[in-house]
Amino acid sequence: MILGAVQVLLVARDQIAVIHAAREGARAAAVAADPSGEGTAAATAAAGLDADRLSVAVADGDDRVTVTVRYVAPTDVPLVGALVGDVTVTGTATMRSEP
Numbered sequence: 001m002i003l004g005a006v007q008v009l010l011v012a013r014d015q016i017a018v019i020h021a022a023r024e025g026a027r028a029a030a031v032a033a034d035p036s037g038e039g040t041a042a043a044t045a046a047a048g049l050d051a052d053r054l055s056v057a058v059a060d061g062d063d064r065v066t067v068t069v070r071y072v073a074p075t076d077v078p079l080v081g082a083l084v085g086d087v088t089v090t091g092t093a094t095m096r097s098e099p
Contacts, residue, residue: 021047025067
């Protein structure tokens, strides 16, 4: 039970990091001349997670920019990891583009 609780806390930590990364990416993309490049760079830097398991998508609309960050959280706590596969956590943030 304790190992299961530890695994849940680790996945929750990754979820919070992904939401933070999406917000940072959207904030950077909203004021940038190159929203896709700036948003991706800011989200990747803010996440603090394994870059090989992280993906960032930036959608630049008419007056809004949306950043979606996905991360495949490993479930490698002993006993629990063998029973449960990796979990994908997602965070999305939308901000109004600045002129």
